[in-house]
Amino acid sequence: MALLSLSLGQIIALGFASFTLYVTAYILYNLFLHPLRQYPGPLLMRATRWGYNLRLVSGTLPFDMLALHQRHGPVVRVAPDELAFCDPQAWKDIMGHHHRSSSASGGGRRDVDDGSAGSGEMEKSAKFYMPVEGLPTDIVNAGREEHGLLRRTMAHGFSDRSMREQQPLIQGYVDLLIRRLREVGEGGQKVDVAAWYNFTTFDVIGDLAFGESFGCLDNSAYHPWVKAIFDVARAGTVFQSLAHYPIVIKFLLALIPAKFMEERNRHMQMTMEKLKRRMEAGKERADLVEGLLKRADEWGLTLEKLQANSAILIIGGSETTATLLSGVTFLLLTNPEAMTKLTAEIRGAFKSEDEIDFASVSTLPYLLACLDEALRMYPPVPTGLPRVVPRGGASIAGNYVPEKTVVAVHQWAMYHNDDHFKDPFVYHPERWLGDPAFADDHKEAFQPFHLGPRNCLGRNLAYVEMRVILARVLWNFDMRIAEDSLDWMSKQRIYNFWEKGKLNAYLTPVGR
Numbered sequence: 454m455a456l457l458s459l460s461l462g463q464i465i466a467l468g469f470a471s472f473t474l475y476v477t478a479y480i481l482y483n484l485f486l487h488p489l490r491q492y493p494g495p496l497l498m499r500a501t502r503w504g505y506n507l508r509l510v511s512g513t514l515p516f517d518m519l520a521l522h523q524r525h526g527p528v529v530r531v532a533p534d535e536l537a538f539c540d541p542q543a544w545k546d547i548m549g550h551h552h553r554s555s556s557a558s559g560g561g562r563r564d565v566d567d568g569s570a571g572s573g574e575m576e577k578s579a580k581f582y583m584p585v586e587g588l589p590t591d592i593v594n595a596g597r598e599e600h601g602l603l604r605r606t607m608a609h610g611f612s613d614r615s616m617r618e619q620q621p622l623i624q625g626y627v628d629l630l631i632r633r634l635r636e637v638g639e640g641g642q643k644v645d646v647a648a649w650y651n652f653t654t655f656d657v658i659g660d661l662a663f664g665e666s667f668g669c670l671d672n673s674a675y676h677p678w679v680k681a682i683f684d685v686a687r688a689g690t691v692f693q694s695l696a697h698y699p700i701v702i703k704f705l706l707a708l709i710p711a712k713f714m715e716e717r718n719r720h721m722q723m724t725m726e727k728l729k730r731r732m733e734a735g736k737e738r739a740d741l742v743e744g745l746l747k748r749a750d751e752w753g754l755t756l757e758k759l760q761a762n763s764a765i766l767i768i769g770g771s772e773t774t775a776t777l778l779s780g781v782t783f784l785l786l787t788n789p790e791a792m793t794k795l796t797a798e799i800r801g802a803f804k805s806e807d808e809i810d811f812a813s814v815s816t817l818p819y820l821l822a823c824l825d826e827a828l829r830m831y832p833p834v835p836t837g838l839p840r841v842v843p844r845g846g847a848s849i850a851g852n853y854v855p856e857k858t859v860v861a862v863h864q865w866a867m868y869h870n871d872d873h874f875k876d877p878f879v880y881h882p883e884r885w886l887g888d889p890a891f892a893d894d895h896k897e898a899f900q901p902f903h904l905g906p907r908n909c910l911g912r913n914l915a916y917v918e919m920r921v922i923l924a925r926v927l928w929n930f931d932m933r934i935a936e937d938s939l940d941w942m943s944k945q946r947i948y949n950f951w952e953k954g955k956l957n958a959y960l961t962p963v964g965r
C-alpha cells in the first residue's frame with residue numbers, strides 16, 4: 454500500500470537504489486567473503502562474471518588465458534565461482550576419476566570421507582554444456598549415469614574391428630578428395646584447403662553416423678546441415694554467457710524469431726529423414742550408430758535420442774579433425790624444413806599410393822610427431838571445458854577447492870606456456886621424438902583428447918583419419934602457401950571452435 458502512494462519517479466529511484474545496493478553487496482561478497490577469495494585474478498573477473506563473458510563472446514578467451522596465467526600463476530580465479538588451472542596435475546584431478554580432497558590447504562576445512570561426496574568423475578558444468586529443457590541429452594551433455602550407458606554402447610563403433618571395417622568407406626572419400634583437389638587446383642588455381650578438409654571429414658562422419666555423406670566433396674560446398682553448425686557457433690558463446698542469468702535467457706528465448714524456429718525445425722526434419730534411411734538399411738553396418746540401433750528397442754531409445762547422438766558425432770568427429778588437418782598443413786607450409794622431412798618420409802615409405810592405409814601410416818614416426826605438434830599449437834578444443842567440484846570439495850594440483858566451484862584447464866594456454874614447453878610458439882615436431890633439447894618439456898600437460906571417463910571416444914579414429922588424409926595429400930601434391938594466407942593462424946578468433954577462414958595454397962601434382 455505504501456508503494457502505491459509513491460510517484461513513478463520515486464518508484465524508479467527506489468528500484469535503481471535497490472539494484473545498486475544489490476550489485477554492490479554482490480561485488481563486495483565476491484571480493485571479500487567468497488570461499489574463493491584467496492585465489493588471484495583480475496579484479497573484474499573476481500568481482501563479476503562479466504570479465505569472463507566479454508572475453509568469451511569476443512573470441513579471445515583462450516588466448517587471454519595465457520596472459521592471465523603468466524601474470525597470476527597456475528591457478529587463476531577467472532569468474533567469481535570459477536578457477537582456471539595451468540598445471541599438468543590438474544588434468545587428472547579434474548578429468549580423472551574424482552578423489553576426495555585429502556588436504557585442507559587454503560580453504561581451512563577438512564574434507565570428510567563419509568561416502569556422501571561424489572564418486573566417479575566431476576560433473577560437467579550445465580551452464581556451459583546447456584542441456585536444453587525438453588530436448589534429449591546426448592553422450593556429451595548427459596549426466597553421469599546415462600553417459601556410462603551411452604558410452605559403453607557407442608564404444609563398439611570405435612573398436613579396432615569396426616575401424617578396420619570402416620577403412621574402405623573412409624578411403625573412398627579420400628580418393629574423392631584427391632580427385633577433386635586435382636580438378637580445383639588445375640592450372641595453378643589457389644585452393645582453400647581448409648574447406649576441402651572440412652568437406653572430407655563431414656562426408657566421412659555423415660556416412661559413419663547417418664549412413665550417407667553430406668555430398669560436400671561432390672558439390673564443392675557445405676551442406677545446409679553443416680552450415681547450420683557454423684552459424685550457431687558464435688551465438689553459442691552468447692548463450693553460454695547468459696546461461697548464468699536464467700531470467701535473461703528465458704526472455705531471450707521468448708524473443709527468438711519464428712523464422713529461426715522454422716529453420717531449426719527444418720534442420721531437425723532433415724536429420725530425422727537421414728536417420729530413418731539409416732535405420733532402413735538394417736542394424737548390421739560397421740558404423741558409429743550400429744551399437745545404439747541394436748539397443749534402441751531394449752532401452753526404449755526414442756528417435757529423438759538417436760538423432761541427438763548422431764548429431765553430436767557429426768559435430769565432434771568432423772570439425773575437430775578438419776581443424777587439425779588445416780592447422781598441420783599451415784604449420785608445414787610455413788616451416789619448410791619440417792615439410793621437406795615429412796614429405797620425404799611419406800614418399801620414401803611407399804611404392805604406390807594404394808599402400809597408404811590405416812596400418813602402414815601408423816608406422817611413420819615423423820608424421821605422428823607433426824600431428825602432435827600441431828595438436829599442441831592449434832588444439833581443436835582450445836578452450837576449457839568446465840567441470841563442477843562435487844560435494845565435499847576436491848584437491849586440484851595441490852590446492853583445496855570448495856564444492857560447487859567451476860574448474861577447467863584451457864588447452865591453448867597450457868600448451869603455449871613456457872613453464873611446460875620450450876619455445877612454445879615455434880613448430881618443433883622433434884620435441885615428440887626424444888630430442889634432448891626438449892627433455893624438460895612437461896609432456897603430461899598435453900591432453901588434446903582429454904583423459905578420464907569422458908575423454909574422446911574417437912581418438913583412434915581421428916588419428917588414422919588424419920594420418921591417411923595428410924599422407925595421401927602430401928603423396929600427391931607439392932604445396933605452396935598463397936600470400937593472402939600467411940597470417941591465417943595468427944588472425945583467428947575462437948568461438949568454441951576456431952573461426953578458421955580460408956587457407957589458400959597452390960597444389961602441384963607430383964608426376965610419377
Ligand code: HEM
Binds near residue numbers: 767773774777833908
Ligand atoms: C583431432 C580430433 C579430435 C579431438 C582433438 C577431439 C577432442 C575431444 C575432447 C577434448 C573431448 C572431450 C569433450 C568433453 O569433455 O566434453 C571429446 C569427446 C568426444 N569425441 Fe572427440 N575429438 C576429436 C575427434 C573425434 C572423432 C573423429 C570422433 C568420432 C566421431 C570423436 C568423438 C567424440 C565423442 C563421441 C566424444 C564424447 C565422449 C564421451 O563423452 O564419452 N572425436 N573429443
